[in-house]
Amino acid sequence: MSQSKGRFGVHGGQYIPETLMNAVIELENAYNFYKEDPDFNRELTELLNNYAGRPSLLYYADKMTKDLGGAKIYLKREDLNHTGSHKINNVLGQALLAKKMGKTRLIAETGAGQHGVATATAAALLGMECVVYMGKEDTERQALNVYRMRLLGAEVIPVTSGTATLKDAVSEAMRAWVSRIDDTHYCLGSVMGPHPFPTIVRDFQAVISRESRAQILEAEGRLPDAVLACVGGGSNAIGSFYHFIPDEGVRLIGCEAAGRGIDTFETAATVNTGRIGIFHGMKSYFCQDEYGQIAPVYSISAGLDYPGVGPEHAHLYDIGRAEYVPVTDDEAVNAFEYLSRTEGIIPAIESAHAVAHAIKLAPTMSKDQTMLITISGRGDKDCAAIARYRGEDIHE
């Protein structure tokens, strides 16, 4: 009898080549040991607090609240973390784990470059080798992050296969891992892939809601009415939702990248337009055609430009615990500009998808309600692309 592991309802599992099975089993065993290990946890907390700058602020967005005239809006400021996004939470955890496992080399995929930068950073800090796979199209739209990774000592390999975006970077990182397992840890950046990755990444990102739940209780004396976060693979969203999942009165809203709209083919809104399937090691929802060929998805946001979603999100959707709403490029760009002007905070274009939905939702809520939006990253990396979107050609 075989035993499938890492299930979230029907989703998840370990759909990977046999060559990788012992590597993921070794990872799972190491993780189960170290997650209970006081020394490991002490070291990780030390890194998170004194290197990455945690806890991150919960900021009351007064001007935005007044402007929208509805729910009180709080921003969970993951953009203030070292390296500029939530990705560092997971990477410090995985890099430390890999080091304990005796691995000397980290490989990673990256879309927007935030996970690649975080991995390159952790590798530099912990004295590990680092190779980052990035879709060639993304290396062009996120050129600044490519430079940052190289500056940090990582090798960046542009991936030209398929659509030359995030999904192809994941495929190439998986191919690279199959070729070199002994000394290499695949530092997966989202709550996706084969078990145990969705669980490991979620646990390391859960620090977001562990903090924000305590922070909002401190500020408001009650739980929020809604928690919003953008969803590509879904790591900042699951981190933002996790400790609120048992709090049934808290709406959990994942904001997907609809690209040019969910009624077009140029979309990456997986839950809204996809079907159940098996890809990249997991069963979940995927954008695909009737024969199961993975669709070439599109979003202005390189970080959300992925045809699948993490299995735990697929399950939260199935059981009705979380909602997943589509947000178009246009709405996200408007929100990017809105938050910059209103609060003086330039969000990552990924996070702007959550802000965009908040702009729609907040006015429909009453003034005694509160919502919490995770600003998963900072938007400096996106300025050139947004300028181009607005017809302005700036040189970085």
Next chain:
Amino acid sequence: MSNLKDAFRNGKAFIPFITCGDPDLETTAKVIRAAAENGADLIELGIPFSDPTAEGPVIQGANIRALAGGVTTDKIFDLVATIRKDVKTPMVFMTYANVVFSYDAERFMARCCETGIGGIVIPDLPYEEKEEFSDVAKRYGVDIISLIAPTSANRIAMIAKEATGFIYVVSSLGVTGIRSEITTNIGDIVKVIRENTDVPCAVGFGISTPEQAQKMAAESDGAIVGSAVVKIIEKYGRDAAPYVGEYIKSMKDAVRKA
């Protein structure tokens, strides 16, 4: 039970892999016939997938060409049904889990049964997940082919005990593709397999020359060759069939000596 055992009754087996629809299905039909006529003991037919994560650049390229040409799972079943009227060589499919899952496993296995496909190699379906398809496959007499890798170590016995059809021994770490040297000790892996099952085992990944095929077949029950065949098709396109036939003849001659 499938007819896959027949593939190993003619001495050591030579098993070529062909991506269906590369560059079109008419060519695939000619290549399958050429393979059968020139001594292929079992033919592995690839149903292309948009994102073949276990493949190297050569077979990735074939997948892209085939899908760009408009091939679908339905068209491939139709092709096999036609070919089956005169080609009796055992055949298996090689494809990714999502292709089977999205077609509906029951419908997929039923059509395999109708068209005489004896088994399926699914590189992203390890032992732990095989129940995804194994019950329905068994009902239709289709073997889910087990893969064993150089890293399988303590897993070999467990996998071998439940294997049916044949066992696909992956010769090297990494993705499919031609390799100048294969360093894994295949003999050691086969020894553990033999202690646990009588199911035949064939070695694949990295084999391209008759010498390599002979060496791998000597240590097992046969050799599987993918990228080298696909490269010939890539080079000669619609005229590839006679060249593939000639290559397969040389490879079968080599494994006969093993």
